[in-house]
Every structure is written in structure tokens, then in C-alpha cells.
Amino acid sequence: MEEDFQSAYQEEESRLNSALQEIDTTLERLRSIPVYTGHEYTEQVLEDSREQRRKDLAKLRQEPYFGRLDFQGNDENERKPLYIGKIGVDREQVSDRPLVIDWRAPVASLFYSFTGGTEPASYEAPEGLIEGLVYLKRNVVIRKQILERVADTYNRDSDGPAVSDEFLVYRLGENKDNRLRDIVSTIQEEQDKIIRAAKNTALIIQGVAGSGKTTVALHRLAFLLYQYKDQVSAEKMIIFAPNRMFLDYISDVLPELGVGNIAQSTFPDWAAGVLDLTLPEQDATETMNRWFEAEGAMPEITEETPGRFKGSTALMGIIEASIKLLEGSSVPEGDFIPWEGAVLHRSMILRWHNEEYAPYPPAKRKERVMARIHRWIEMELKKSPSAAAMKERKKKGAQREKAYSGKWPKYEPLTIYKQIFRAVKVPGDWPAEAPEEIPAEVLKETAKALKKGIVREEDLPPLLYIHYLLNGNESVSRFDHIVIDEAQDFSPFQIAILDLYVRGHSFTILGDLSQGIHAYKGVHAWDEMQSLFAPEHTAYHALTRSYRSTMEIIEFANGILSSGVHSPLLAVPVFRSGNPVRLIGYGEQGPECPADETDRISAVRSALAALSGREYRTVAVLARTLREAQELYTVLAAHFEDIHLIDGSMTQYMGGLSVLPVYLSKGLEFDAVILTDADLDHYGTAAWDAKLMYVGCTRALHELWLLHNGRMPAYVQATGEETVLGWPVLE
Numbered sequence: 001m002e003e004d005f006q007s008a009y010q011e012e013e014s015r016l017n018s019a020l021q022e023i024d025t026t027l028e029r030l031r032s033i034p035v036y037t038g039h040e041y042t043e044q045v046l047e048d049s050r051e052q053r054r055k056d057l058a059k060l061r062q063e064p065y066f067g068r069l070d071f072q073g074n075d076e077n078e079r080k081p082l083y084i085g086k087i088g089v090d091r092e093q094v095s096d097r098p099l100v101i102d103w104r105a106p107v108a109s110l111f112y113s114f115t116g117g118t119e120p121a122s123y124e125a126p127e128g129l130i131e132g133l134v135y136l137k138r139n140v141v142i143r144k145q146i147l148e149r150v151a152d153t154y155n156r157d158s159d160g161p162a163v164s165d166e167f168l169v170y171r172l173g174e175n176k177d178n179r180l181r182d183i184v185s186t187i188q189e190e191q192d193k194i195i196r197a198a199k200n201t202a203l204i205i206q207g208v209a210g211s212g213k214t215t216v217a218l219h220r221l222a223f224l225l226y227q228y229k230d231q232v233s234a235e236k237m238i239i240f241a242p243n244r245m246f247l248d249y250i251s252d253v254l255p256e257l258g259v260g261n262i263a264q265s266t267f268p269d270w271a272a273g274v275l276d277l278t279l280p281e282q283d284a285t286e287t288m289n290r291w292f293e294a295e296g297a298m299p300e301i302t303e304e305t306p307g308r309f310k311g312s313t314a315l316m317g318i319i320e321a322s323i324k325l326l327e328g329s330s331v332p333e334g335d336f337i338p339w340e341g342a343v344l345h346r347s348m349i350l351r352w353h354n355e356e357y358a359p360y361p362p363a364k365r366k367e368r369v370m371a372r373i374h375r376w377i378e379m380e381l382k383k384s385p386s387a388a389a390m391k392e393r394k395k396k397g398a399q400r401e402k403a404y405s406g407k408w409p410k411y412e413p414l415t416i417y418k419q420i421f422r423a424v425k426v427p428g429d430w431p432a433e434a435p436e437e438i439p440a441e442v443l444k445e446t447a448k449a450l451k452k453g454i455v456r457e458e459d460l461p462p463l464l465y466i467h468y469l470l471n472g473n474e475s476v477s478r479f480d481h482i483v484i485d486e487a488q489d490f491s492p493f494q495i496a497i498l499d500l501y502v503r504g505h506s507f508t509i510l511g512d513l514s515q516g517i518h519a520y521k522g523v524h525a526w527d528e529m530q531s532l533f534a535p536e537h538t539a540y541h542a543l544t545r546s547y548r549s550t551m552e553i554i555e556f557a558n559g560i561l562s563s564g565v566h567s568p569l570l571a572v573p574v575f576r577s578g579n580p581v582r583l584i585g586y587g588e589q590g591p592e593c594p595a596d597e598t599d600r601i602s603a604v605r606s607a608l609a610a611l612s613g614r615e616y617r618t619v620a621v622l623a624r625t626l627r628e629a630q631e632l633y634t635v636l637a638a639h640f641e642d643i644h645l646i647d648g649s650m651t652q653y654m655g656g657l658s659v660l661p662v663y664l665s666k667g668l669e670f671d672a673v674i675l676t677d678a679d680l681d682h683y684g685t686a687a688w689d690a691k692l693m694y695v696g697c698t699r700a701l702h703e704l705w706l707l708h709n710g711r712m713p714a715y716v717q718a719t720g721e722e723t724v725l726g727w728p729v730l731e
């Protein structure tokens, strides 16, 4: 075994040296060609491609590839070692086998999809299905040109037919810094299927916590840019994420994959841009406070909860009907008379409006009709008997034109939205009462907020829809692809709106219903979203394997899922074992928690002190509410360096020691997590409380400690080998 390893290592070292030499020689040759700065088009194109190659090779020199796959196609007479890296590079002689194959290339898909066994494997190439035998799947770790590790994940010539998880487990065991990383060297089969799925589909992915949803979505973007390079561009792709700090957290992955310029936004930021609205900055925080900071049980969520109703397609119907009503009565009453003696009959204006410009949306239609009226005025002016009369008429005509334009309905989304909720005076022929389909409580609350000038996040989809119905989307350039992360917090209405702004229903929609802590506005079942698309335009995938946490943490979190969240979607762990989950009561004593240090803050301090010897790079203290997080932070800041409070307003994730309310931890991960207040005073027995607890527990990669004062909810079960009670014994 050791001998095999030695020889594999030597073989790879010598291949690395020759690859580096080849890269250097090519690079030297390319650098010796003078840079072309002239105006000849063909020369410019050649120079661009040389420059791209110089850049690729310079990058490749540090870490040329990460994997090797030995494959022999059925119609080939020898097995070929294929080296797979983040960037593909051809040899100087293009007919030769590439020096490095891009991980997104068709043949490289075998590196991910091959799951062992002696049967032939196949991949889809442009020329058709290629079948053959895989002999070797090998991971190599190269850093700064040094070969650090060689691990065979599959070897046909050895005994075991299965693909080994050893390298994956090694990778997962590493400590993390403050950024999400690429996973090109260890993408798993079920993830690869999603990454390489066809472009024009609304993919809906339900994935348990830590199943790689965010990571997979980012790799998928890189794949789409490679596979459909003539049809899509990075500038026309967008990622929607829950907040700006999360966008910062994921911001390194795409550049690592050689992809730049993809827009990243939160839905409110994007919507505010389309609507040209300035949203009050505190809005999201206010909504969070309403739902997460209140004492006692969460209010019941029904279809009449404002966020749920305003996110429903029922409201879309109400808006459509209201705009129709407005449109039907938009041409002002009476003929248009620019000055005495000239008459443009309303019947003519109606003909323009209802027939000639009928295909245009209302706001555009009004623009066209008014432009036509303007042209009519100019023709009439020419009939003036004298220059003086013309001047007089011109002045009067302009005034009346302006007045006439003012009599049209105000085609402005916020005004119409306020009218629908009867927060302002409604147009003359609208009924005084609001549409009866709007639940009374929603009507009252929304009208009250709108009268005060408050626009909430939940008001954005309806506002956008009104904007769309008024103006159409002809003038905006549509996206080539949209990624929606944490999609369980999105409403069907949001998705329906985004579908108007993307070509070919090209979506990657990822989320986890078990983490649906924003159920007051998000979906409760994926069908709510899937039913927006025709069956041939949508596909559903489930990711059940979880990569983030140790087996102990996953098993423990599964207990919360099954007995608290009541979800059948349990996570399947990778075989990576770590320390047991620790449950500690404040009142308990231990060698690291002296008798007098029995309160909450002392317990957290003791826990942090105990963990500090373990060299974790990111540690989180998760409180139940923001207020409690703030209190903890104030005290801890005096004792610990590199400590940060995450309060929802941050735009950057700093790593180190973070103190935050549990609901803001969604999407993030930490080497170690201390979840304070894991007791019945802070987490009730409802599924929603269990979801919050599940989110908190699944943030931990290697270590999870729960501190509690008194009884814990029944779904926190201290059974089995994966948990241990009390403080650790001093080592």
C-alpha cells in the first residue's frame, strides 16, 4: 500500500514538473511576441486570444490541475490519463491531448459522475454518447507549484470497486475562513447533475442544510457560461441572496472559478432599482424584529398573513383587474379643444387609444396618444390666419395639452398600489370599497402603512407587477439566468415577477423548507413555485447528503428535524466523525466552569475559553434574539479580540468570533458554534422554534455546544453516542 502510494506520488511529481516546464516554455514564447496595438481587426483578435492564454497560463502555473482520470473509450486502443483543472489549456499543437482539461468540459463530467464499479461509464459529448472504461480517478493537491497530496478515489486495478470518500472527508475536515470556497475537486455526482442541467429550465432544488446548494449554484453559473458561451453572458446573470453580508460571504467563489461580472443582489435592492424607489433602510430589520424579537409564541401563519397574501398569485389577479379597470376609463371625458374653433373629437382619441395603439401597455399607450395629439396640434397651428394668431394659439394649445395630459390616470406604480388598497382617493369610476378578495386585516394594515409612506419588502412584488403591466419589459434587457438562494423565503409572486425578466424560464431556485423560518412570507411547499411553470419548463431535484458538519452534528440535527420540524427530509452524513455535540446547563459546574460562574454570560465565556485551545478560525455565539446577542457582545468584547456583532445591517462578514441572533446565521457556517439559550424559555415547542434551532445547529462544521438554563424542548434529544452532557474534562 505504502509502496503504491510512493510510486503514485513520484509519478505525479514527475508529471507536474513536466507540465510546469511546458507551461513556462509556452508562456515565455507568448511573452516574447510583441503586443499588437494596431488597428487591424484580425490581428487584434489574435492578440486578444494570446493575451487570454498568457493570463490563463500565468494562473495555471500555481495550481495547474486537481484531478486525473484514466479513461479508455470503446473505440480507442489505449487508456489516456486526463488532467482536470479549473482552466482548460490546449497544447501548442492543438491536435495533441490538452495539457489540462477544463472541469466543465464534457469528458471531465466523468470525473464527477463516475461512482465506481466495473461496468462501462459514459458521457455526453457534442458528437454523441461516448462509452468506455474508467481505470483511475485520482485527486492531487498542488499549492504554489508543490505537490502536496495524492489520493486515489478509484483504481480499477485495486480490490475495492467503489469510489472512496477519503479525499472528500479530508477536504471537509479542514477549518474554514470567512469565505465560501469552490469545490471543483470534490463535486459529488448528485451535485454535478444540477450543475450540468440544461439551461432553459426552472430548476427547483430542495437540499438539506449543508448539502452544497449555494456552492452548487455558483458552480452552475460557471458551467452555463462555459457550455452556452455564445448564448449567455456574465453581465446578464444575477444571483439573489438574502442579504448583503451573505453576498460578501460568497463573493470569492466565482472569481476562483475564473468568472467575473455576475450581478449579485438582494431582491429589495433589485426591485428598488427597477422601480426607481428609495426604500427605507430599516425596513427589513423592522420586519425581522416583528417576527423574531417578540416575546412568546410566534403568531399563527395563515394565507391571510400579510406577507403570504401579498406574495400570492391571488394578488396578481386583483392587480390585473384593477389595471384593466383603469385602462378602460383612461381617456379623459370630452373632446380636446386646444383653442376656440379647433376640436379633436374624443371618438378619434378613443380610436387611437383603443385600436391603433392597443398593443402597447397603458403608460406607453398614453405616451403615444399624447404624441399624436401633439402632432395634430402642430398641423392645426399651420391653419392659423396670422403669425400673431399662431403665437397666441401655440401658447394656449400647450397649456391645454398639459392640462389634458394631467386628466389621465396617474400611471405610477405606488399611486396605483395605494389606490388598490384605498389608501388614497381612487379614480372616479372605481368602487369605493377595495376588492373583497383582500383580507380585511391585510387591507387595514397595508392602507395604514401606505398612508404613512411605509413601503415594506412584501409590497415590492405587487409594485413591480404594476410597473410591468403599465410599461411592459420591452425596454429592459432580460436576464440570461437567475439564481435564487434561500428560495424558501421567496414567494410565488416574486418568482412570477422574475420570470418576466428572464429568458427561457432559466432559473436555479435553491432552498430548504426545513429552514423556512420566514414562513410568514415564504413558500410552505415547492409546488407553490413549481406550479407557476409548465411541466416541460421545470424540474425538481433533492439533495439529501450533507457535507458541512460532522456525523455527530448531522445526527443530532436530524433529531430536531424529525421530532421538532416533523420533516421526513433527513440529512445523510458523509462519514466524517468528530467530537460529540455538547449539552451544558448553566448551573452545572466543571473544571472549566468554576462554581461561581453559573450565569449565562459566564457560561458562554467559559465555553469560548475551552474552545479557544482548538484552533478554530471561525466561531459563532448564537443567541435567540438580537437584543440578547447585543448584550452578550457588549460583555464579550471586553475579553475577546477579533469579535464581531452581526446585526443585519452588515455588508461584510469578517470571520473570527461572531455574535449574532440565530435567525441571521442562515446560509453561513462556522468551525464551532455555541448556541446559547437552548431552553424552553427561548425556544418553544412549535415547528417554527424547531426550525430556528435546526438552522443554528447546522451552521457548525466541527463542534457544536448548546447552553441552556433549565429544561430544553423535547426535540433536543440527548440520546445516542452523538451527544454528551456537561463540561469537558480539563485536558
Ligand SMILES: Nc1ncnc2c1ncn2[C@@H]1O[C@H](COP(=O)(O)OP(=O)(O)OP(=O)(O)O)[C@@H](O)[C@H]1O
Pocket: 168, 171, 172, 181, 182, 183, 186, 187, 188, 191, 207, 208, 209, 210, 211, 212, 213, 214, 215, 216, 512, 547, 548, 666, 667, 668, 669, 698
Ligand atoms: N462536494 C463537496 N465537496 C467539498 N465540500 C463541499 C461539497 N459540497 C458542499 N461542500 C461544503 O459544504 C458546506 C456547505 O455548503 P453550502 O453552504 O453551499 O450548503 P447549503 O446547502 O447552501 O447550506 P445551508 O442551506 O445550510 O446554508 C460548504 O463548506 C461547502 O464548501
